[in-house]
Amino acid sequence: MRLRFRVLSMTAIVAALVQVCGSAPGVTKPAGEDIIVTAAPVYRPLAALSSEERFPEGAQLLLVHQGRATPLVKGFAASADANVSFDGKRVLFAGKRAAGDPWQVWELTIADGSLGKLISSTADAIRPLYLPAGQLVYALRTSAGYQLVVAGKNDEHAPDRITADAGSIVLPISYLPVSAVPVDVLLDGRILFEANFPLGSGSTPELYLVYSDGSGVESYRCDHGLARWGGKQLASGDVVFTHGSSLARFTSPMAHEVRVVAPRAEYAGQIAETTQGDWVVSSRSSSGAHYALGRLKSSAAKSAPVALQAVIALSGENLVDPVVVAARMRPNHHPTALHPWSYANLLALDSRLSREGDLKAAPAWVRLETMDSQGHVVANGTAPVEADGSFFVQAQGDRPIRFALLDAKGAVVRQEHGWFWIRSGEQRICIGCHTGPERASENRVPAVLLRTTVPVDLTGAKAVSQSQTNALGGK
Secondary structure, rough: OOOOOEEEEEEOOOOOOOOOOOOOOOOOOOOOEEEEEEEEEEOOOOHHOOOOOOOOOOOOOEEOOOOOEEEEOOOOOEEEEEEOOOOOOEEEEEOOOOOOOOOEEEEOOOOOEEEEEEEEEOOEEEEEEEEEOOOOOEEEEEEEEEEEEEEEEOOOOOOOOOOHHHHEEEEEOOOOOOOOEEEEOOOOOEEEEEEEEEOOOOOOEEEEEOOOOOOOOEOOOOOOOOEEEEEOOOOOOOOEEEEOOOOOEOOOOOOOOOOEEEOOOEEEOOOOEEOOOOOEEEEEEEOOOOOOOEEEEEEHHHHOOOEEEEEEEEOOOOOEEEEEOOOOOOOOOOOOOOOOOEEEEEEEEOOOOOOOOOOOOOOOEEEEEEOOOOEEEEEEEEEEEEOOEEEEEEEEOOOOOEEEOOOOOOOEEEEOOOEEOOOOEEEEEEEOOOOOOOOOOOOOOHHHHHOOOOEEEEEEEOEHHHHHHHHHOOO
């Protein structure tokens, strides 16, 4: 697809633009760093969560340099999803050589314009992001929706180059029959991704976190309700995202989102941050208009309304997902702690606790449920819950799971409506049932570990009956 670029409005590109995650130590920031943006006649930001096309009429990456927008790569029918390397020398992107090709992952070397294909597949591969140890994460289209995949050799000693055989070294890191799409790699090394809430069964876009080995999946915050997508981390560590008609942020001291005071508009998400703390955002005045790039002053994060300054708009094109071409801080590398097991161990410290309200009495049992290949719910048995709300179980790894709490008669007193997964070899501890980051249990040894350090086997290989759990100490 060929795009015609006619500039409608442009101000000088913001001086000293800096990458989303802050400046790299020892890196000199030249004035007027370039911006890469995706231009598309039609943009559907949440289409991938339904395994649909975000750019049904094509897309092309543009390089905005000294006030002019030109194609970043040539010879492609479509290109999108730019992500600049930590040293600022290369760009990952999703591209199609021919219109009928699937989206694949490519890497561009900025200095000489050379190209290399990193991921070659018969299915679409979108939203590639650099990881800090020579790998990348992307979303691969499958029959079960887009799944998170990590590719490349995990080598913390040579992190500045993704090996040419990246596509032959792949690790699936999501295990639910629903779409999950990466949006950022945080400074602590975790992957920020979008999926519908409740995870595995809902329809409201939400932001989640997972480590690069697929372990530790969780909601970013537990104040669910409004649709959230397009998250991006700032140099401060806060994560800014969009509700569509407004912007909000997650900040470390708060257990809930914080409103961003910004002009009334529709925001596409995926902002970029300047050295002054200003934000380059993609917005439009109404649903019938096209997204353009504008600048919000840093006071948008505070209380006073501010004006949205125009940066660049192109006739008939949506400009979305701006990124800055500059070196940036490398996130922490997450060394895996997974054991070579086919199962995982899960310890709950106090299942009585919940954001929905604490239970006055401890449940008698916990039931582990999983999902078979046809999407049917399967109960894998029960385990006793101690008087302090603790339990210790073993589950099969790399598949959907959820818990239900039961009373002494087997009736459900509380249950998870969504799903999550546990990696094979993972050992995970939770506080309670959806308690949120602001809660913590008492500083004491949980009663279940005083009774036994052997988890109840709920992998399904040895289904635990009610009589067996009674013998293990269930009331």
